[in-house]
Amino acid sequence: MPNEIPQRPDFFARHRLLLDQAVAATSSRDYWTPYPESPSTKVYGDDAPKNGETAFRDRIGNHFELPGHPGNGVVPATETSPYGFPLDITYPRVRPDEAVAAAKAATGPWRDAGPDTRAGVAAEILARLNAASFEIAHAVQHTTGQAFVMAFQAGGPHAQDRGLEAVAYAWAEQKRHPSAARWSKPQRKGGPLELDKKFTPVGRGVALLIACNTFPTWNGYPGLFASLATGNPVVVKPHPGAVLPLAITVLIAREVLTEAGFDPNVVILAAESPEDRTASVYALHQDVRIIDFTGSTEFGDWLETNARQAAVYTEKAGLNTVVLDSTDDYRGLLGNLAFSLSLFSGQMCTTPQNLLIPRDGIATDQGTKSADDFATDLGAALDRLLSDPVRAAGTLGAIVNGGVRERLEEAAGVGRTVRVSTSVEHPEHPDAVVRTPLVALLDAEADRGTYTREWFGPVTFVISTESTKRSLEIFRETVREHGALTAAVHSTSAEVLAAAELASLDAGVHLSENLTGGVFVNQSAAFSDFHGSAANPAASATLSDPAFVTGRFATLQSRRPVPAEESAHA
Amino acid sequence: MPNEIPQRPDFFARHRLLLDQAVAATSSRDYWTPYPESPSTKVYGDDAPKNGETAFRDRIGNHFELPGHPGNGVVPATETSPYGFPLDITYPRVRPDEAVAAAKAATGPWRDAGPDTRAGVAAEILARLNAASFEIAHAVQHTTGQAFVMAFQAGGPHAQDRGLEAVAYAWAEQKRHPSAARWSKPQRKGGPLELDKKFTPVGRGVALLIACNTFPTWNGYPGLFASLATGNPVVVKPHPGAVLPLAITVLIAREVLTEAGFDPNVVILAAESPEDRTASVYALHQDVRIIDFTGSTEFGDWLETNARQAAVYTEKAGLNTVVLDSTDDYRGLLGNLAFSLSLFSGQMCTTPQNLLIPRDGIATDQGTKSADDFATDLGAALDRLLSDPVRAAGTLGAIVNGGVRERLEEAAGVGRTVRVSTSVEHPEHPDAVVRTPLVALLDAEADRGTYTREWFGPVTFVISTESTKRSLEIFRETVREHGALTAAVHSTSAEVLAAAELASLDAGVHLSENLTGGVFVNQSAAFSDFHGSAANPAASATLSDPAFVTGRFATLQSRRPVPAEESAHA
Incomplete structure (x- = not known):
């Protein structure tokens, strides 16, 4: 018997089926996951x-x-x-x-x-x-x-x-592309030209x-x-x-x-x-050829401008926007939105910030609701959702750092506060900083300087506009200019939904429509939803699609004449 | 009968089969073309x-x-x-x-x-x-x-x-990705979450x-x-x-x-x-979001640095390199190379410039050939190829502009000229500027400054090195640093070919091996050969591969709840 060669595990054979399924899932875009999301002992x-x-x-x-x-x-x-x-x-x-x-x-x-x-x-x-x-x-x-x-x-x-x-x-x-190919080009005279x-x-x-x-x-x-x-x-x-x-x-x-x-x-x-502060040192190292970054617009822009030797994939700040036009499930809308705003106290890159609504109101199954009504009702929905401290803590989590806390304090002085951000005592961790979302009412025209920057954290702006048409214009303009990772629309009108879809194509952002149930705008499901579009300033990457991977490698080629004894035409 | 609607031609239906074949050809990478290359009346x-x-x-x-x-x-x-x-x-x-x-x-x-x-x-x-x-x-x-x-x-x-x-x-x-998909996520209780x-x-x-x-x-x-x-x-x-x-x-x-x-x-x-000089004006226009450029390294680098709003695909200058180690067909090697150097008088972005050869020579079927011998023999092969003015004109074409002419004059003063560039009288166009390739002998160590810039046009350097090992080092280093669109090697040794392939992977350039017949290093066939690698400074594009197209569009998504009446689980 020859000396034993140490056996390496064949991880590719072990996971081949999974990989095939995963590739198929990226194409079908139905629900699929191999990793159960339930933290269950079962x-x-x-x-x-x-x-x-x-x-x-x-x-x-x-x-x-x-x-x-x-x-x-x-x-x-x-x-x-x-x-x-x-x-x-x-x-x-x-x-x-x-x-x-x-x-x-x-x-x-x-x-x-x-x-x-x-x-x-x-x-x-x-x-x-x-x-x-x-x-x-x-x-x-x-x-x-x-x-x-x-x-x-x-x-x-x-x-x-x-x-x-x-x-x-x-x-x-x-x-x-195949790992090998034989190229055979017919010639007018004689056998073909052949290369391996x-x-x-x-x-x-x-x-x-x-x-x-x-x-x-x-x-x-x-x-x-x-x-x-x-x-x-x-x-x-x-x-x-x-x-x-x-x-x-x-x-x-x-x-x-x-x-x-x-x-x-x-x-x-x-x-x-x-x-x-090594990030910038690494980023400029001549041997660093790929950079993935999630964080501030400032540093993301710096990377894109300065790390010229690298392919740079960034996810930065944006203005996640909701256009409110009409609904046949006002309660569902409020409940869904309240949860979206509360989840991890708004500290998701996908949390809505700017809620655009006609000043004079939207048609709902509970009558017309003005921008003021809506802001008040949203505040009440947040109160309901977060009234139980245990449930509130389980939804809100804790504030990640002092920057978010300070921004929240600053937001209290902006526009007209309709719902103040409150502290919640965490049932297990008394020193945890837990905060509920603040809701402020802004005017679309007068307060543009306020809502066209990102207020990362539990800060929500209800922005009153002249009309849904104007809301869509503002959506299109602000997202094109400042970016967004998510957008949503509520409307019972097929025309408005179509216009919102068109606006989202122009703005370069993915759109969620009429979410009133158990799916939330800030959630994106792998293998079905793209996260980021690479089509507006908030992200140059999608996590994932072909564009996210093709820049990370090159396919290099070598070619040589087919040996005479192998040629079919020798 | 209703009013006639003007009929638009359905070009997709007309070309559907062609498109399917073209996609299949990009995967098989065998020879394929729908456009005959012969300028024949047949x-x-x-x-x-x-x-x-x-x-x-x-x-x-x-x-x-x-x-x-x-x-x-x-x-x-x-x-x-x-x-x-x-x-x-x-x-x-x-x-x-x-x-x-x-x-x-x-x-x-x-x-x-x-x-x-x-x-x-x-x-x-x-x-x-x-x-x-x-x-x-x-x-x-x-x-x-x-x-x-x-x-x-x-x-x-x-x-x-x-x-x-x-x-x-x-x-x-x-x-x-599909144009539409239905997503259905099972829930522990009740029907699944469903989105279109x-x-x-x-x-x-x-x-x-x-x-x-x-x-x-x-x-x-x-x-x-x-x-x-x-x-x-x-x-x-x-x-x-x-x-x-x-x-x-x-x-x-x-x-x-x-x-x-x-x-x-x-x-x-x-x-x-x-x-x-509108190129730079266009390039900085905020609505210009994609740029394709072929030309000088200087302007290509400028575009990459300054046109930050755009996805920039460049093809620039490089140092196309041939590593000469040994051959069993010295005559074929010389003839093949002489044609590569002469075709369009070296004014191709794929024409070899730097021919690296051990000073003491390479083993051939005609005995050992020193660097000097080789340079002389290459000159003679060029003379043979271009001795007939009609054939010479048909191969060389004309010099495109004064820049190439001036560079050729400058090259006459560099290293030791083994073959001078000569004028050829064009049989039909007496005013055409037709020039044959110049061959100069350089030393790999002493003349590095000379051969590490591109001399676009009919300028060839035979560069004597200490050994094939040193040739491969210089190939790897100079192409990594300055780029190349093509590279070639001649060797009868499987080990040297393997080392050259490894070096070309390191350098990020495609490699042609032992071309002595009717295929030339400066030719690349669509659907089979990549042109450019996007893996060295000579080009950020391949013309074409998936990376060449994925950055030109985004896949934008919208999603909405499945209507109750359509849900399988209503």
Whole structure:
């Protein structure tokens, strides 16, 4: 018997069916997910909740080990739970030049492994992230402020969905062309010209993920997995306030990479102290060739202008807008909207901010409702939704940081406040900062300067306009100029819905119509809904579609004459 | 009988099979073309050559009419045939703001027409361009300097191939997602959540094509047709020296658009006097959202840096490189290379410039050949190839402009000239400037400054290196840093070929191996070969692949609850 060759697990064979299903789902766009969203022991096992919580608790106050990670020293603890306690976790320190060099050095075999092997490794990472969903949920809750169930869903299975979706697009696009082809061109005289051609997808280079404080995994996984699957190593630069969810992700990724026989430095964690401000250093490094960023318009624009050596995918601020024209379910409308505004206290990039409504009112099944009526009724719907502190806390979560709190205070002085933002005492975490949405009434013409900037957090503007026609004009203009990730319309008129669809095509934003039930404008489902459009200033990326992956690799070609003995025409 | 509705031709139905075949060809990458490359009466009809020449002759000295074109006035004649006579053709004048406004105003119905209709219109335009191949060939010959047969092939059918290829990718990518889908998410209690979703591909906005002097159609059609097919109007800004081929193209496009019921201003000609320098004005217009450019590195870099509102696709200068290691067909190698260097007197973006060869020589079937031997033998091969003036003129064509001539004079003072560039008297056009390639011997280490810039035109450097290993290092380094559109290697060693393939993946360039017969490194076949890689500084585009089209449109989505009466679970 020959010497035994160490057996590498064949992750591609293990996940082949899943990958095929995922690619099919991106085409059918029906509901599909392999990662159950319910934090239920029936799905994840009896011990999963407890084990997840224990794993999280054990991380608190300790150093987060990443075996074989480049760099030296320790990044002091930077994370404080919005629920009122410090996480006190330290992370490995690595300098940008060290991180990029280590990632670059790990590239060769990852490039040579090919799309199938990479997709298999990525799917295995996602499977293990799914198994770790409870631990990640606690990590997300206590870095972002999301309530537990939301942290589980958005930070766990839904983020994994988005990661797998990116893998599916990346895998399919790399396989769009064959790995080899024989070219045979007939000639007028003699046999054909014949060439054998090889086509090799090659990653662009080191990728940088600059993640955000509020959705470190959901917004981070698409870029991470799109870059990985297309053959690029990834340096993960978390927000100093939300390191742990991505540190766990990097740890799991490195474990799987190692098992599969790759250098774990294909994925590197670039933790930092807030004062280090390494994002801009990484972004300008000549070997950083891909950047995914979620965050402020200011830094996103800076990246797009200055990181010229890289393909830059950004998600920035915007003006999520709702056009109110008419409804046959006023109560449903108010309830649906109140929940949209309250979920994670408006700290979603998809939360509506600008509600445009004709001053003189809209037709409803409960009679005409003026802009004033509507603002008052919306305030009352919020009061109803949030009257029970336990339920309120479970919906609102906690305020992620001081910036949101200050903006909320500033908003109290803007327009006419119809509903004040109130504090809610969290039933389990007395030090948590929990706030309900503020509703202010603005005038479409007089207050344009106020509502044409993003007020990230629980700030809602009811903006009175002259007419639905004017509302649609303002929608079109403001979103074209300032961007938006979501838009919605309520109307019983087919003409108005058609006009709103046209306006949303002009503005370059996705549109939700007449949501009054259990689907909310701020939710987007992987494999069916695009997140972002890349067609307005709020985002240059969609998380995910083919455009999100095709810029991350090139298909390189070599060609040579067909050997005479192989030619059909020799 | 009801009033007759004017019948619009259904171009999509007419070309559906062609489009399906074209999409299949992009996947199989075997030889395929619908546009015969032979300027033969058997293919194009007995009268085609004469009619084409007459049509061209009739344009000379006249104003080029574009019915319904925006703007006022006339652009004075700017074109002189490199074969020695002025074309004396004037064109409609349009200001950049007028052109962009007219294109923008034409967008709506073109966007709303959808991918099928647009692909059909594009295919019809290409069919009519194909029928006009003889006229276009004369126009290309007498603006670029290409010899007639090359002008026919590269400027006609091969350019049309590249246009159709772009349409195929654009059509397929827009149809990657369904136009509608029903989403049904099971709920633990009660019926599922159900939404009806619409997906609409929407163009990015007005596209600008900045075309070049040497290949106005071949390099221009991919961007033109990719933008058109994805729903964008296109402003075609030709080089002042090569307006006619694109003016004919725009005329035909506008005719087809009009017949199909669209505003002809979906395609606009932006002719200019050289001193107008409108390219940069167009490029910075806020409504110009896509730019395709072929030309100098300097202006390409300027566009990428400054036209931030647009998706920019560039093809710029580079250092096309050949690595010579060994061969079993020295004569074939020399003949093949001599033709590559002579074709259109090296004025192709794909012509090799830097030939890297070990100083002490390479093993061949005719014994070891030192760098000196090789340079001498290459010179002799050029002499043989170009000894007959008629054949020489048919291969070399004419020098396009004074810039190339000056560069050639400068090159005579560089390194050690092994073969001087000679003048050839053109048998039909005594005033044509026809020049043969210059071959100079350089040292890889001492002369790096010389060969690391592009010497566009008939300038060839034989660069002596320490070894093939060093040649591959220089290849990798110089192409990574300065870019290249083509690369080639000659070796009988499987190891060296593998090393060259690896180096070309690192450098991000396509590689041709051991070409000694009827295929040349500077040729790339649509539907099989990628032109450009978007993986090195010479080009950010491939003409074509999915990455070349996905950034030209967004897929916008709307969603609404399924009406109760339609729900399967009502």
